[in-house]
Amino acid sequence: MNHIIEVRNLKKYFDINSRMGMVQHQVKAVDGVSFSVAEGETLGLVGESGCGKSTTGRLILRLIKPTSGEIFLEGRDINSIKDKELRSIRKDIQIVFQNPYSALDPRMTVTDILSEPLSIHKIVHKYEYGKEVKRLLGLVGLSEQDGKKFPHEFSGGQRQRIGIARAMATRPKFIICDEPVSALDVSVQSQILNLLGDLQKEMKVSYLFIAHGLNVIRHVSDKVGVMYLGKIVEMGIVDEVFEKPIHPYTKALLSSAPVPDPFRSMHLEVLEGEIPSPVNPPSGCAFHPRCRHMLAICKEKRPFLQHISLNHKVACHLADIAFEGGRASYA
Amino acid sequence: MELKHEQFRVIGKDLSTAQKIVRPSLTYWQDAWRRLKKNPAAITAIVILTILSLLAIFQPMFSKYSYSDQNLMLTLARPGVEGHLFGTDNLGRDLFVRVWVGARISLLIGITGALIELVIGIIYGGVSGYKGGNVDNIMMRVVDVLYVIPEVVMMILLIMVMGPGLFTVILAISSLHWLPMARIVRGQILQVKEQEFVLAARTLGASPSRMIGRHLIPNVIGPIIVRLTFSIPGAIFFEAFLSFIGMGVPQPLASWGTLAATGQQQLIAHPHLLLFPSIAISLAMLSFNMLGDGLRDALDPRLRK
Numbered sequence: 001m002n003h004i005i006e007v008r009n010l011k012k013y014f015d016i017n018s019r020m021g022m023v024q025h026q027v028k029a030v031d032g033v034s035f036s037v038a039e040g041e042t043l044g045l046v047g048e049s050g051c052g053k054s055t056t057g058r059l060i061l062r063l064i065k066p067t068s069g070e071i072f073l074e075g076r077d078i079n080s081i082k083d084k085e086l087r088s089i090r091k092d093i094q095i096v097f098q099n100p101y102s103a104l105d106p107r108m109t110v111t112d113i114l115s116e117p118l119s120i121h122k123i124v125h126k127y128e129y130g131k132e133v134k135r136l137l138g139l140v141g142l143s144e145q146d147g148k149k150f151p152h153e154f155s156g157g158q159r160q161r162i163g164i165a166r167a168m169a170t171r172p173k174f175i176i177c178d179e180p181v182s183a184l185d186v187s188v189q190s191q192i193l194n195l196l197g198d199l200q201k202e203m204k205v206s207y208l209f210i211a212h213g214l215n216v217i218r219h220v221s222d223k224v225g226v227m228y229l230g231k232i233v234e235m236g237i238v239d240e241v242f243e244k245p246i247h248p249y250t251k252a253l254l255s256s257a258p259v260p261d262p263f264r265s266m267h268l269e270v271l272e273g274e275i276p277s278p279v280n281p282p283s284g285c286a287f288h289p290r291c292r293h294m295l296a297i298c299k300e301k302r303p304f305l306q307h308i309s310l311n312h313k314v315a316c317h318l319a320d321i322a323f324e325g326g327r328a329s330y331a
Numbered sequence: 332m333e334l335k336h337e338q339f340r341v342i343g344k345d346l347s348t349a350q351k352i353v354r355p356s357l358t359y360w361q362d363a364w365r366r367l368k369k370n371p372a373a374i375t376a377i378v379i380l381t382i383l384s385l386l387a388i389f390q391p392m393f394s395k396y397s398y399s400d401q402n403l404m405l406t407l408a409r410p411g412v413e414g415h416l417f418g419t420d421n422l423g424r425d426l427f428v429r430v431w432v433g434a435r436i437s438l439l440i441g442i443t444g445a446l447i448e449l450v451i452g453i454i455y456g457g458v459s460g461y462k463g464g465n466v467d468n469i470m471m472r473v474v475d476v477l478y479v480i481p482e483v484v485m486m487i488l489l490i491m492v493m494g495p496g497l498f499t500v501i502l503a504i505s506s507l508h509w510l511p512m513a514r515i516v517r518g519q520i521l522q523v524k525e526q527e528f529v530l531a532a533r534t535l536g537a538s539p540s541r542m543i544g545r546h547l548i549p550n551v552i553g554p555i556i557v558r559l560t561f562s563i564p565g566a567i568f569f570e571a572f573l574s575f576i577g578m579g580v581p582q583p584l585a586s587w588g589t590l591a592a593t594g595q596q597q598l599i600a601h602p603h604l605l606l607f608p609s610i611a612i613s614l615a616m617l618s619f620n621m622l623g624d625g626l627r628d629a630l631d632p633r634l635r636k
Contacts, residue, residue: 061534090536103527107359107549116545117535150358166531 003072004174004206005060005093006036010069012052012059016279025279029055031230032069034305037174037223040200042207044221044238046214046253048275052230053210054098057176060208061095062086073174091121091170096196098179100159104151110137110162111147117169136165140195157188161195168199176208181216193220214257218242223311226250229278229286232305236312246314248291285317293318359549366629373625376618383615387434396425398432398585410603417607420593429585430607436586437567437615440501444566445559447505452512453548453555459513460520461543471517474510482507486569490578497580500573504566515558519551553630560623564616571612587612 010033016025030052037043045053059066062078071079073092081089097103104113114133118124124132134144140161151159160180167175177196181189197220200207211217217224218238225235226249234247245251252271273290276282282289288298297317305315367373391398401422410418410426417426459470486503493499523529524547532546567587573579574588575595582589587608594605 058530063530063533087536087538090534093534095531095534097527097531099527103531105528105532105546105550108545116532116537120536120541163531166535170535 002039003036004039004074005208006072007060008034008070010034010056010059010071011067012055012064013067027278028230028281029278030059033230033232035225035232035235037206037208039206040204041223042200042209042221044209044211044217044224045227046212046217046224047227048212050275050278051227053227054178057095057178057208057210061093061176091117092173093176094167094170094172095176095178096160096163096167096180099183100156100163103163104159106151109147110149110151113162114147114165114169117166121170123170136169139168139199140165156184157191160184160192164195164199168203171203172205174206174208176210178210179212182211182213189216196220214254226253229276229281231286231315233287233316234314235305240309240312246308246312246319247316248293248318249287363629367625370625370628372621373629376621376625379614379618380622383434383611384438387431387438390431391428391435394425394428396428398424398429398583418603420604421597426604426607429590430611433585433587433590433608434611436497436580436584437570437588440497440504440570440586441563441567443501444504444508445563447501448509448512448562449555449559451505451509453516455509456513456516457520457543457547460517460524461547463521467517474513477507478510480507486573487578490573495578495581500570500579503573504569508562508566512555512558512562515554516551519554520547523547523550557623557627557630560619560626564619567612567615
């Protein structure tokens with residue numbers, strides 16, 4: 001398959017300095033994440049707050065510099081290139097932010113906001129900015145008159161549309177949606193999700209969709225990755241992961257999401273304890289203190305992401321034991 | 332009374348105006364001006380400052396006396412005597428013209444001092460806030476160290492080394508006054524820098540100059556302007572203080588400070604010599620402060636309705 005983005009063993013450790021300026025601790029915000037996204041595909045990324053989802057997105061955008069690892073955009077390593085070169089390839093990767101209230105410059109009109117990417121990357125000629133801005137506004141369902149307004153004159157959903165239009169202006173191949181709907185009303189959420197879906201079909205963009213709402217992820221993604229403390233613990237085709245979750249953490253996450261079906265019995269697998277501090281993560285499998293199926297090996301050895309079927313990978317010792325026989329064929 | 336169907340007529344709706352925007356969009360500055368206009372204190376301040384500056388510019392041009400013309404036959408005249416509106420000083424110089432020449436010097440010192448402060452403060456604080464990390468740390472420690480120097484000592488030292496004069500006074504005032512401005516700018520930049528629209532500009536590939544010029548500075552300009560309107564009276568007052576202790580502009584040039592200093596010597600017998608310059612200083616200070624207050628309210632986006 002044709003990969004737009006491929007990430008290999010991406011790591012980001014933040015240093016925590018003591019008073020003397022010496023490195024005291026490291027927070028392993030993202031700790032060895034690998035995945036790939038094909039053309040026109042959506043990869044969902046779920047996990048609790050602080051598990052490194054957003055950091056992963058920002059690493060791919062090179063808003064922060066990875067500690068180690070490789071990021072390929074259409075086979076080209078963008079992690080090691082210089083800043084000047086980076087600026088020119090930025091048009092291929094864009095982002096839609098979580099908070100539509102702070103994502104738009106309050107001092108610029110919508111036309112200015114949407115013209116900025118056009119002028120930076122010289123997408124169209126200067127004389128055609130007006131036409132292009134009109135096209136972008138139409139794309140996200142806003143009218144031409146809205147171009148003269150300022151961000152504060154719009155509702156949250158409309159602002160998010162402007163944010164999407166801005167991301168689309170450079171005609172990117174890959175868009176990171178960093179919780180684009182979690183700040184919006186439920187009624188508006190579906191509009192934005194459908195808009196993103198329509199644009200994907202039209203423009204053939206790929207998405208990395210970061211969210212903590214499982215329903216949202218299931219609705220929009222082709223593949224899903226479940227993150228826990230900076231690591232992907234389960235990844236696969238969305239239906240397979242949602243129907244047959246293997247990792248105890250995925251199971252707990254799924255059972256925590258309310259299902260709008262009164263006849264379905266509530267079987268809750270409640271997670272005990274808090275998410276451990278990423279400064280000092282538990283040994284072995286990071287999930288073991290909260291896992292009800294913990295084995296002796298879980299405390300000592302870190303499990304690695306292993307195929308359990310063609311499109312489904314899990315990092316869990318239990319799965320290792322259960323699927324020992326069937327694994328060889330996918331290795 | 333009975334209403335019949337025929338008495339009514341469907342006028343329908345005019346679709347051509349359905350999409351029309353009635354209230355025009357206001358830019359940030361239009362909106363700020365709209366709110367400033369509603370503040371009577373700020374408008375009074377603007378009027379007073381306009382009158383003061385107009386008199387300072389034009390009165391000495393059209394006066395029949397010059398600020399240095401002495402008339403030893405008519406020293407220490409009372410206000411109103413022989414066309415001397417504010418009277419004359421101990422050398423028989425017209426006080427009215429001297430007050431407005433003094434206004435020129437004082438306002439010049441206030442405005443240039445504040446502008447120098449603004450430029451240094453924006454550049455220093457802007458670089459410090461934008462770069463962040465160790466650069467920020469070092470630059471701010473330098474500011475901390477300079478903060479320790481007592482202002483008066485620094486100014487007296489400068490004036491003693493460079494000799495008194497207009498330029499020295501301006502330099503002396505702005506030499507340390509840029510410190511709080513740098514801190515304010517840095518704080519504002521730090522705050523705005525982390526907002527998502529700045530990150531968005533970075534992901535769009537905006538160059539550092541575009542980021543600073545189009546996104547950061549326009550979003551921090553409000554507090555900076557407010558600080559500026561407060562630092563102009565600060566500079567005027569400091570000049571008056573320096574003149575008062577004999578470190579200001581040399582004679583026969585006058586500033587409000589030197590006028591007050593000479594007036595103070597004749598306070599018991601001829602109070603008008605101190606009165607008029609003092610009123611001018613007070614009016615200017617009060618107006619700048621009221622204007623600053625008004626601007627702070629007008630430019631604060633949280634008060635936006």
